[in-house]
Amino acid sequence: MNAEIKKKVDQWLHGNYDEETKNAIRKLQAEYENELTDAFYKNLEFGTGGLRGIMGVGTNRMNKYTVGMATQGYANYLKQCFGNDVRVVIGHDCRNNSRSFAEITANVFAANGIKVYLFESLRPTPEISFAIRELKCQGGVVCTASHNPKEYNGYKAYWDDGAQMVPPHDKNVIAEVEKILNVADVQWNGGKKNITIIGKEMDEKYLAMVKGLSIYPEVCKAQQDLKIVYTPIHGSGIMLVPQALAQLGFKNVHIVEEQSKPDGNFPTVQYPNPEETETMSIGLKKAEELNADILLGTDPDADRVGIGLKNNEGKWILLNGNQTALLAFAYIIEARKAKGIAQPNDMVIKTIVTTYMIDEVAKKNEISCYNVLTGFKWISSMIKAKEGKENYVVGGEESFGLMIGNQIRDKDSVSAVALICEMVAYEKSKGRSIFDKLIDLYVEYGFYKESLVNIVKKGMDGAKEIAKMMEDYRKNPPKSFIGANVVQLLDFELQQGKNLSTGETWKLDLPKSNVLQFVLADGTRVSARPSGTEPKIKFYFSVNTALHNAADFNKTEKLLDDKLNALAKEMGV
Numbered sequence: 001m002n003a004e005i006k007k008k009v010d011q012w013l014h015g016n017y018d019e020e021t022k023n024a025i026r027k028l029q030a031e032y033e034n035e036l037t038d039a040f041y042k043n044l045e046f047g048t049g050g051l052r053g054i055m056g057v058g059t060n061r062m063n064k065y066t067v068g069m070a071t072q073g074y075a076n077y078l079k080q081c082f083g084n085d086v087r088v089v090i091g092h093d094c095r096n097n098s099r100s101f102a103e104i105t106a107n108v109f110a111a112n113g114i115k116v117y118l119f120e121s122l123r124p125t126p127e128i129s130f131a132i133r134e135l136k137c138q139g140g141v142v143c144t145a146s147h148n149p150k151e152y153n154g155y156k157a158y159w160d161d162g163a164q165m166v167p168p169h170d171k172n173v174i175a176e177v178e179k180i181l182n183v184a185d186v187q188w189n190g191g192k193k194n195i196t197i198i199g200k201e202m203d204e205k206y207l208a209m210v211k212g213l214s215i216y217p218e219v220c221k222a223q224q225d226l227k228i229v230y231t232p233i234h235g236s237g238i239m240l241v242p243q244a245l246a247q248l249g250f251k252n253v254h255i256v257e258e259q260s261k262p263d264g265n266f267p268t269v270q271y272p273n274p275e276e277t278e279t280m281s282i283g284l285k286k287a288e289e290l291n292a293d294i295l296l297g298t299d300p301d302a303d304r305v306g307i308g309l310k311n312n313e314g315k316w317i318l319l320n321g322n323q324t325a326l327l328a329f330a331y332i333i334e335a336r337k338a339k340g341i342a343q344p345n346d347m348v349i350k351t352i353v354t355t356y357m358i359d360e361v362a363k364k365n366e367i368s369c370y371n372v373l374t375g376f377k378w379i380s381s382m383i384k385a386k387e388g389k390e391n392y393v394v395g396g397e398e399s400f401g402l403m404i405g406n407q408i409r410d411k412d413s414v415s416a417v418a419l420i421c422e423m424v425a426y427e428k429s430k431g432r433s434i435f436d437k438l439i440d441l442y443v444e445y446g447f448y449k450e451s452l453v454n455i456v457k458k459g460m461d462g463a464k465e466i467a468k469m470m471e472d473y474r475k476n477p478p479k480s481f482i483g484a485n486v487v488q489l490l491d492f493e494l495q496q497g498k499n500l501s502t503g504e505t506w507k508l509d510l511p512k513s514n515v516l517q518f519v520l521a522d523g524t525r526v527s528a529r530p531s532g533t534e535p536k537i538k539f540y541f542s543v544n545t546a547l548h549n550a551a552d553f554n555k556t557e558k559l560l561d562d563k564l565n566a567l568a569k570e571m572g573v
Helices: 003-014 019-031 033-040 064-082 099-111 125-134 168-176 200-212 216-224 241-246 277-290 320-341 357-364 378-388 411-428 434-445 459-475 550-571
Strands: 051-054 087-092 113-119 138-142 152-158 195-198 228-231 253-255 294-298 305-310 316-318 347-349 367-371 393-399 401-404 445-457 484-491 498-499 505-507 515-519 526-532 536-543
Touching: 003 033, 003 305, 003 401, 019 138, 019 367, 033 152, 033 459, 064 099, 064 138, 064 152, 064 168, 087 099, 087 125, 099 113, 099 138, 099 152, 099 357, 113 125, 125 152, 125 200, 125 241, 125 411, 125 536, 138 550, 168 367, 168 498, 200 241, 200 411, 216 367, 228 241, 228 277, 241 253, 253 459, 277 294, 277 305, 294 411, 305 411, 305 434, 305 536, 320 347, 320 357, 320 393, 320 401, 320 411, 320 445, 347 378, 357 367, 367 378, 378 393, 378 401, 411 434, 434 445, 434 550, 445 498, 459 515, 459 526, 536 550
Parallel strands: 087 113, 087 138, 113 195, 228 253, 228 294, 347 367, 347 393
Antiparallel strands: 051 152, 138 152, 294 305, 305 316, 393 401, 445 536, 484 498, 484 515, 498 505, 515 526, 526 536
């Protein structure tokens, strides 16, 4: 253990920390030195999802002290920016310690003279974003680790527009937190009068907003018997998703009972992530037994949604996030057009690692499509940049996230579930499924297929390995993949695009981010990005070809799948 880490450990052992914490440190000292090193070798930082980490003792862990110190730093910064009239919203999900962390957060804000609106119990993350805007607050916090495993928790920090913080605010908050060298610098208690409990009245306003997003409410009512299976995966979606479906008129909703009760131990799954087949397996079984029209699953804080449906062979499958985003974007763009409510200045926003098929759909429908960095805070930042000039209708990314309409600034599975069920109802009214619609889109716009490979590298050594991998790709970029030349290298850290044939360079007009994207001559894209919320590096692969007719779907899909597998193999992942 190096001297800097030992100094931090000693500060906690001899500082103003409770005995339970000190005993836990002593136990790590005696039995788990590597774990102790990992717990103290750095401070938790705001990434694409805010503060997130494993629960436990130490500066690199989620605990009452790191939460309290982060809140004090955040409170100091809010007061610097907005003076003494500051209001915040605090919410949390179902995770172990989430309520406790939310109450600590509320108490620290309140002790600093900040007006706090604390939700009475767990709520979906998007409702907190909505409430910040509705109550005209200057900030907010959701205590959640989203879809991470059960040992994690987190702290999503929001700004006055209801979006998670972007530079300079995220870095400035960290700077303020780093000024707090002792837990004695935190104002822990003394402001109870500044805390207001909120709940049902905000639920009603939020649900009204979701209902207002419907484009064809009459179709939903006509298809009220649509057979829907929904699983909240032990999370906060159970609080609002069934109500959102009910108010659209859907009466045949089946909840996956085994996963209906909020539980931070997530007893039926290894990872509470609707991207995982294992996580959705109970829902898939129930959907098959009931011969349902659609299966939907939301993660613990209900910001992302997974879809299960029958494919063209009648087999139940899960769509990936790119397919879900494509269907949602296409539906909203086409339905608004057909209904006569599209505006000439409508725009959609996606991330740089989300299917470029959406760009093709937008282009053909003469609607602006903007690409931003990964994370909904960047979608929100683009909305702010275009405010008053262009009309935002939908944004999304491949990680199972959608943000519909202009009254919210984070991904929202509640409105996404409502929209997806409306899509299914719309296609059913025409005697079709949304899988049929998906194939039709491939025929019309080109068949794009994507895959994602995650490589987990835990701890301090893992972080170094990930950094080296990115450095190697940056210094020695591959010249070709599976026989096709790399024609462009897009380096978002250097904010530079480069034509590898001519040497021509151009500026990428996006904030700095440690992402590399290789563009091949045939339109294939390979992207590498360290995760901002988990100890992993992510590789995104995208391939495409023409699909001449629906009958060729299976054959063409196999060709694309083979190509994706070959790309991953060549990358060594």
